[in-house]
Amino acid sequence: MKIIRSNVMGFCSGVQNAIVRVNEAIDLAESRGLPIYTIGPLIHNDQYLSYLERHGVKIVESPEEAEPGIAVIRAHGIPQKMREEFEKRGYHLLDGTCPRVIRSQRIVSKCSDEGETVVLVGDPGHGEVFAVAGAAGGPGRVIIIHEEKDISRIPLEAHMTILSQTTFSKDRFISIAGKLKQTLEQCGGELEIIQSICPSTKNRQQALQTLCETVDAIIVVGGKNSSNTKRLFELAGSCCRWVWHINSPDEVTQEMCGFDVIGITAGASTPDWLVVSIEEHISTLCMNLQD
Numbered sequence: 001m002k003i004i005r006s007n008v009m010g011f012c013s014g015v016q017n018a019i020v021r022v023n024e025a026i027d028l029a030e031s032r033g034l035p036i037y038t039i040g041p042l043i044h045n046d047q048y049l050s051y052l053e054r055h056g057v058k059i060v061e062s063p064e065e066a067e068p069g070i071a072v073i074r075a076h077g078i079p080q081k082m083r084e085e086f087e088k089r090g091y092h093l094l095d096g097t098c099p100r101v102i103r104s105q106r107i108v109s110k111c112s113d114e115g116e117t118v119v120l121v122g123d124p125g126h127g128e129v130f131a132v133a134g135a136a137g138g139p140g141r142v143i144i145i146h147e148e149k150d151i152s153r154i155p156l157e158a159h160m161t162i163l164s165q166t167t168f169s170k171d172r173f174i175s176i177a178g179k180l181k182q183t184l185e186q187c188g189g190e191l192e193i194i195q196s197i198c199p200s201t202k203n204r205q206q207a208l209q210t211l212c213e214t215v216d217a218i219i220v221v222g223g224k225n226s227s228n229t230k231r232l233f234e235l236a237g238s239c240c241r242w243v244w245h246i247n248s249p250d251e252v253t254q255e256m257c258g259f260d261v262i263g264i265t266a267g268a269s270t271p272d273w274l275v276v277s278i279e280e281h282i283s284t285l286c287m288n289l290q291d
């Protein structure tokens with residue numbers, strides 16, 4: 001049995017940047033004898049979070065929860081108000097917000113300051129959506145929607161702007177934005193459509209589609225609550241009959257050995273050492289089954 005890796009997989013530049021910030025924070029906390037935190041889980045990957053925990057990094061959700069120390073803002077970012085609350089309480093912040101998320105935050109902040117309503121398409125429970133919506137500090141509102149049917153609850157205005165969570169499906173965003181544009185134009189209004197979907201998601205998805213053409217089955221590695229990993233799993237299911245979403249070598253099964261060629265891809269928050277350990281586990285299991 002042969003394992004082929006996708007050409008694009010694993011940590012994206014935004015996650016790599018946040019990890020650099022955490023390593024800086026670990027050094028700084030050690031030299032100053034301070035506690036160290038990430039504001040929310042750094043990435044959606046339990047193995048990596050356990051690794052950070054072993055290095056003394058705790059997760060904090062609000063400033064009151066813990067004694068102030070060094071706190072790293074993850075790639076998803078945080079709302080402006082929350083940033084101010086942490087600073088007010090004496091935390092030293094290291095900013096790991098992905099530059100693409102910062103761009104979305106700036107757009108929302110500008111529109112809000114100008115009194116314009118922004119429609120943000122994404123998962124309302126996702127940290128990035130919370131952080132981007134929380135960049136609005138002016139009179140303009142942010143309305144979060146997830147699907148086309150949510151358009152009916154948007155109060156229409158003469159000029160509006162729409163953008164999406166960076167990891168949202170491009171096709172779904174185009175369809176939602178197109179529908180809102182049409183609705184608004186029928187009422188004499190105008191919609192500005194901002195392209196905010198991260199190419200790293202698209203590149204990972206395109207590489208997976210190419211991989212699908214050459215393999216019999218696909219393993220998607222990544223956290224079960226990572227939205228870009230879930231999207232890869234959905235996509236793999238649409239182009240390949242045999243697909244698994246796993247996040248640990250313990251989830252490798254004998255069934256995976258029943259194929260000649262198996263493809264492997266990983267979400268943007270999946271460390272490479274996890275992929276390597278899963279590959280090794282499959283190879284060992286399949287070899288043992290042959291003996």
Ligand code: SF4
Pocket residue numbers: 012013014015075076098099100101166167198199200201268
């Ligand atoms: S997926 Fe893209 S936007 Fe999100 S953290 Fe990674 S590089 Fe940034």
